[in-house]
Amino acid sequence: MAHLKAVQGSKAPATPPSRPLGLPGLAALALLLAGLGWLAGMVSLVQAALLLVGSGLGVVLYHAAFGFTSGWRRMIVERRGRGLRAQMLLLAVAVVLFFPPLASGTLFGHPVQGFVSPIGVSVVAGAFMFGLGMQLGGGCASGTLFTAGGGNARMVITLVFFIIGSVLATIHFDWWMSLPALAPVSLPETMGSANGIFLSLALFGVIALATLWLEKRRHGSVEASGGVLPSDRSRWLRGPWPLLLGALALALLNFATLALAGRPWGITSAFALWGAKGAAMIGFDPGSWAYWQDAGRAASLKEGIDHDVTSVMNIGIVLGAMVAASLAGRFAPNFRIPLRSVAAAVIGGLLLGYGARIAFGCNIGAYFSGIASGSLHGWVWMVFAFAGNMLGVRLRPFFFRAPYRPAVKGC
Template identity: 75%
Template sequence: MAQVTAAGQRQQKALHQSPIVWGAGALLLVAILMVSSIISVTQGALMLVGGALGMVLYHAAFGFTSAWRVFITERRGRGLRAQMVLLAVAVVLFFPALSAGTLFDQPVRGFVSPIGVSVMVGAFMFGVGMQLGGGCASGTLFTAGGGNARMMVTLLFFIVGSVLATINFDWWASLPAFRPVSLVELGAGGGIATSLVLFAIIAAVTVLLERRRHGALEAAAVPAERRGTARWLRGPWPLLFGAVALALLNFATLALAGRPWGITSAFALWGAKVVQAVGVDPGQWSYWQQPGNAQALGESIWRDVTSVMNIGIILGAMLAAALAGRFRPSLRIPARSLAACIIGGLLLGYGARIAFGCNIGAYFSGIASGSLHGWVWMVFAFAGNLVGVKLRPFFFNQPARPAVSGC
């Protein structure tokens, strides 16, 4: 009876939010049609991919921040293993295309960046910001789109931090660094094999540590009322399904845009547009004098692939939250939590810019591109998460390491 009641309550919430469902769906459809008509059909397709990413991220609750925090505090590695599946599927798809240089007769390139001081410092800052801000780049977008007011504050300061990093980006770029290196240089087969071995080692370590702490691996728990076909509409989706879907959608981005999925360059662009509007010329900063960045700054954001996809993610997550009956924004944010949003957002934005990307552009798409800078980013971002987890109790009034029962 309790399960029936709970299921009924969820159904009532979903029905109550049907106007939001229709509204979010209409917004996404109108945005796709508008971009398709005024820019190109390809750009509209990229917004559609963004909408699909938002739905997958929300319904699968695919979080990088929470997965790393749970592993650090509880040694539960299900989320980290899902990330290894995500990366494994991605490299199998990406490496042959990147090695050939074309996909469906269109030129493609990966995200391959130098390995230097800026990557290490920026990734560490980003890692701390993940735990204080409450999310990563993708997590901030999909939770903000899902109606989380706290994450909207994080997003705002994410943008501010991104703009601040562009002011002295040239100084960070001048620091010692090695040339960009990609495992694709080993050949598609060699690069895939090397990557899969590394993913397997990481997954095996999580299994070993989880069994040592708990005696057994954590099983995915799905409420009985969500095991039917309704779960595909209202969620939650299986975590591994989310991992595979995200990898496929990133590959679709590569096919359509000629490069992988990224997020945070758009935040710097949005902030620079605001700075322009108040009379300051960001074009004087070296970051915006680089050819691609200068072009983006001079054009409409609707021509920017990353911006269009980010907007799609927000609208897709809003639609998913409404379908799940969970779109309930609340402006009640405790003072310390608000402070964490501000500090975390600034660290996320600044760190992502100087590290050549975030958990998506550097970690997911970087490793999918074979870039060694993606692996370095992962190591230093994880170190930042260790520090961020230690700082969380001050802001969120919770223990740094939850009590764990079992052997």
């Protein structure tokens, strides 16, 4: 699999020569080191460790080109399921790691809890919006961060409107929460750890087998998995990494997040926080909105973002991806973006932000971490987000003259 395209619409060499860390990479590394020092001294060692975990996520996401948008698109359009099967591996490893401590409520002597949310109209609508936004915006939540950090100028536009969409959703949040919903359901709590793992693995297996059947039916053969380890040592620095290695690494780093933060990896709550702080700076009063009446959210709105776990990890993802892109010699932003592509980024970003808030998370917080937490809402999110992707695939030709492929193949 070809690695990353640093410039939209251009072809990147399959195996670029290894380059020294350029100015963007040096700047990102300096910011990362400064951030570690600040957090360790002014906040806590745990917060500094979470910044480091975030940067590791950025490196893995970039080098493995691991996303969700392209994997789903290829399944919908081409009936190629390698990306979706990698996601099933990701989830399988995660549930095996997560369910025992979540069932007991502790990990390494510290309390932990998963992302378990209600199943209702807001999840169905929000997941569908998010899925549509994935195809128009060009990426998911994790993909938007690591591609923006990797130098993709178009994804910066998506990120800005992702934040705006998140803020808009917080204004309407109480209305969405008033709509019908079922109580949260946690598999580890209702079935026990072992039974929950068995059921989850069986479902992952069924999905993986279905992708194999559909792919073989369409093409007569199945794409090779690409192995688990890079083909030579130089690829550890410049990439690409095999997709399966990315899946394993992301599952382990999410487990590290659970151990350090007491809850799984999330992304989009920070976008709502950043947007609310920005709104406050220009005269709005987000503290009066129902979303921010929750005690925990109200506290995060008053504190600096260096105290917010999700914000710190998001910044780490961007910096880690920037370092990885510089080491690979691929950090080269291109600001010549067609107007229709800009329009798609704006619309997609708004849908991503709005959908994620009302659906209790994105492809990470609701899908990856939600299913890893044993929450049934994560499975509902997956179904309706996939449906949104199906519509998004059909709408893309209006915005892109040629068949659109995201700047990063995995996203």
